[in-house]
Amino acid sequence: xxxxxxxxxxxxxxxxxxxxxLKDVSLSFREHEFVSILGPSGCGxxxxxxxxxxxxxxxxxxLIINGVSTKEFKDADWDAYRNQSIGFxxxxxNLIGHQTVLQNVEIAMTLSGVSATERRNRAxxxxxxxxxxxKIDKKPNQLSGGQMQRVAxxxxxxxxxxxxxxxxxxxxxxxxxxxxxxxxxxEVSKERLVIMVTHNGELAKEYSSRxxxxxxxxxxxxxxxxxxxxxxxxxxxxxxxxxxSFFTAAALSYKNLLTKKGRTIIxxxxxxIGIIGVALVLALSTGLxxxxxxxxxxxxxxxxxxxxxxxxxxxxxxxxxxxxxxxHLTQIDEEGKYTDENIIYNYDKNANVIQxxxxxxxxxxxxxxxxxxxxxxxxxxxxxxxxxxxxxxxKWDDSIVKFSTGNTEGTEEEGEESHHGNGLYWQEMADNDxxxxxxxxxxxxxxxxxxxxxxxxxxxxxxNRIDTAFFQKxxxxxxxxxxxxxxxxxxxxxxxxPNNIFYQQDSDGLFSEVPVSEYETIxxxxxxxxxTIVGVLRPKESANAIMSYLSPGFxxxxxxxxxxxxxxxxxxIAIAQKNSDKDVILNVSFTTDAAKKKALLRLGADTTxxxxxxxxxxxxxxxxxxxxxxxxxxxxxxxxxxVYSDIAQEVEEAFGSIVSNHSLTLI
Ligand code: ADP
Numbered sequence: 268x269x270x271x272x273x274x275x276x277x278x279x280x281x282x283x284x285x286x287x288x289l290k291d292v293s294l295s296f297r298e299h300e301f302v303s304i305l306g307p308s309g310c311g312x313x314x315x316x317x318x319x320x321x322x323x324x325x326x327x328x329x330l331i332i333n334g335v336s337t338k339e340f341k342d343a344d345w346d347a348y349r350n351q352s353i354g355f356x357x358x359x360x361n362l363i364g365h366q367t368v369l370q371n372v373e374i375a376m377t378l379s380g381v382s383a384t385e386r387r388n389r390a391x392x393x394x395x396x397x398x399x400x401x402k403i404d405k406k407p408n409q410l411s412g413g414q415m416q417r418v419a420x421x422x423x424x425x426x427x428x429x430x431x432x433x434x435x436x437x438x439x440x441x442x443x444x445x446x447x448x449x450x451x452x453x454e455v456s457k458e459r460l461v462i463m464v465t466h467n468g469e470l471a472k473e474y475s476s477r478x479x480x481x482x483x484x485x486x487x488x489x490x491x492x493x494x495x496x497x498x499x500x501x502x503x504x505x506x507x508x509x510x511x512s513f514f515t516a517a518a519l520s521y522k523n524l525l526t527k528k529g530r531t532i533i534x535x536x537x538x539x540i541g542i543i544g545v546a547l548v549l550a551l552s553t554g555l556x557x558x559x560x561x562x563x564x565x566x567x568x569x570x571x572x573x574x575x576x577x578x579x580x581x582x583x584x585x586x587x588x589x590x591x592x593x594x595h596l597t598q599i600d601e602e603g604k605y606t607d608e609n610i611i612y613n614y615d616k617n618a619n620v621i622q623x624x625x626x627x628x629x630x631x632x633x634x635x636x637x638x639x640x641x642x643x644x645x646x647x648x649x650x651x652x653x654x655x656x657x658x659x660x661x662k663w664d665d666s667i668v669k670f671s672t673g674n675t676e677g678t679e680e681e682g683e684e685s686h687h688g689n690g691l692y693w694q695e696m697a698d699n700d701x702x703x704x705x706x707x708x709x710x711x712x713x714x715x716x717x718x719x720x721x722x723x724x725x726x727x728x729x730x731n732r733i734d735t736a737f738f739q740k741x742x743x744x745x746x747x748x749x750x751x752x753x754x755x756x757x758x759x760x761x762x763x764x765p766n767n768i769f770y771q772q773d774s775d776g777l778f779s780e781v782p783v784s785e786y787e788t789i790x791x792x793x794x795x796x797x798x799t800i801v802g803v804l805r806p807k808e809s810a811n812a813i814m815s816y817l818s819p820g821f822x823x824x825x826x827x828x829x830x831x832x833x834x835x836x837x838x839x840i841a842i843a844q845k846n847s848d849k850d851v852i853l854n855v856s857f858t859t860d861a862a863k864k865k866a867l868l869r870l871g872a873d874t875t876x877x878x879x880x881x882x883x884x885x886x887x888x889x890x891x892x893x894x895x896x897x898x899x900x901x902x903x904x905x906x907x908x909x910v911y912s913d914i915a916q917e918v919e920e921a922f923g924s925i926v927s928n929h930s931l932t933l934i
Pocket of ligand 1: 281285286288306308309310311312313314315338437469
């Protein structure tokens with residue numbers, strides 16, 4: 268029975284033009300023989316070998332293996348046939364350079380599902396058979412050409428195939444070595460079918476048992492044709508498929524990764540860059556929003572919720588007055604915002620705005636006083652701003668000037684500035700060191716927070732700047748554009764002058780400020796309180812300029828306010844003002860009660876606070892505080908309601924959109 272049969276086999280290649288590589292070749296091979304295929308270059312020898320070895324597919328005809336037609340073979344069948352029945356030997360050996368001789372042989376068995384130990388034993392045996400027992404741990408480049416070809420033959424033999432296909436196995440070898448290889452193949456052919464493609468007719472004639480010649484794809488001679496081939500019965504039978512255990516596959520992959528270190532590293536780096544990129548974007552956007560949340564929580568929560576007596580405009584949405592008619596001023600009018608309705612309102616702005624003035628009552632003060640008891644965890648501090656005006660004299664070198672701390676002229680105008688201090692450079696700080704230090708850095712050596720009423724701080728902006736107007740107010744007229752921190756820290760340059768000294772009463776009972784000519788005398792007398800600058804505050808880098816609630820200039824303690832209130836309340840001018848319907852300085856009648864109240868407040872005769880500042884501990888705390896304040900308004904008439912302002916919320920709204928925009932950009 269023929270081992271292999273080629274029946275009317277045809278093969279052409281189409282690469283633009285069609286080349287017929289094999290034309291109607293019919294040929295049968297015996298179980299054991301050494302067949303040499305000869306022919307000039309391009310006659311189709313390699314093509315035939317590739318078709319026999321299942322490396323390529325014939326166009327028409329058939330290849331019959333052990334009596335089985337391959338017409339219906341699937342890829343898996345071809346794989347099984349190649350792996351189990353064929354051993355290949357090539358002209359250029361096809362050894363893996365970075366693996367040892369032993370590994371090169373073992374690798375042929377990785378697809379046959381053999382255990383590692385058996386693989387090793389069989390590889391050693393195959394290498395011993397080809398005379399290379401000594402060289403198993405060498406790398407291919409340490410071997411001669413003949414030795415490398417022996418390794419290739421050992422590798423071809425190790426799976427114990429029925430057929431050895433050799434393509435010009437001596438093509439790259441000298442004649443002596445070629446002879447050794449031919450002898451080896453001849454030996455092999457005693458038990459197997461060896462089909463060899465060669466140019467070397469002489470060697471072929473000497474060593475092979477049969478010579479087949481091709482020319483232009485056609486079989487032209489066969490020295491020992493197989494005659495009874497046609498009698499063979501062709502059956503359809505499948506070969507068992509190739510198997511590789513999971514561990515073999517894993518080990519092979521691992522070994523492969525290790526041996527291709529360079530490529531593995533580059534692939535890893537390239538892969539990592541992609542992964543890192545994605546991770547980076549995610550980390551950045553998460554980090555950014557975390558950062559913003561932290562900034563909001565840390566810094567924004569430091570800003571107080573303020574309830575002041577100042578008039579405010581409150582705008583409400585289109586639906587506010589519909590329904591029960593009860594207006595809740597402090598609750599944000601969410602209804603009607605971002606509507607999906609198909610609507611555009613034509614609205615009268617004035618009709619949608621309420622002018623509201625908070626009127627402080629004892630009831631409200633009591634209500635706010637309880638906030639620290641009701642919400643102990645949510646409130647850091649409650650402070651009250653006083654309308655009392657400090658009389659200050661400032662000394663710089665030899666000049667002494669009045670440092671005005673309030674808008675004494677148009678008393679009606681006084682408002683916004685008076686407790687936020689913008690433009691006045693004279694501001695009370697929250698009675699909460701922790702809060703101050705969470706928003707501001709103390710800069711300059713010796714800089715510290717005030718401990719007593721007579722200690723004040725200087726606030727600069729993030730560039731260490733204060734407006735020129737501040738220096739002019741201090742009586743500094745020189746054109747110097749910068750000073751040293753130490754020109755201020757530790758210096759005493761302000762003095763609080765009690766009302767009784769600052770205001771002089773004339774015979775008509777009217778009061779007037781001391782003339783400028785007496786400033787020096789009263790600065791130097793013992794009464795009053797000298798103020799020492801004990802430190803300089805600058806907004807923290809992590810905080811944002813818009814969150815700094817202290818404006819550049821002086822800031823002073825609540826203790827100082829208490830001192831001023833105390834001495835002012837008992838002053839002659841305060842008592843006189845209380846008992847008069849006229850302004851005791853300007854000698855004009857008050858037009859409104861509010862105007863009189865302001866005058867009393869300014870002179871310390873009325874000690875009701877002008878504003879309440881509530882400092883929440885954190886974000887949640889702020890919500891709780893607002894809820895608490897909202898609750899007060901429930902069910903009250905519009906004019907009784909108390910409206911608070913929350914600077915942090917405006918800032919937060921601005922930031923909210925920044926965060927989402929940044930995240931979008933990053934993603
Ligand atoms: P030999 O091995 O006898 O030198 P080959 O079998 O390699 O000849 O080639 C036979 C013919 O088929 C040649 O004309 C060759 O150019 C052509 N041929 C071989 N392989 C291919 C291929 N993959 N694509 C196109 N043409 C091929």
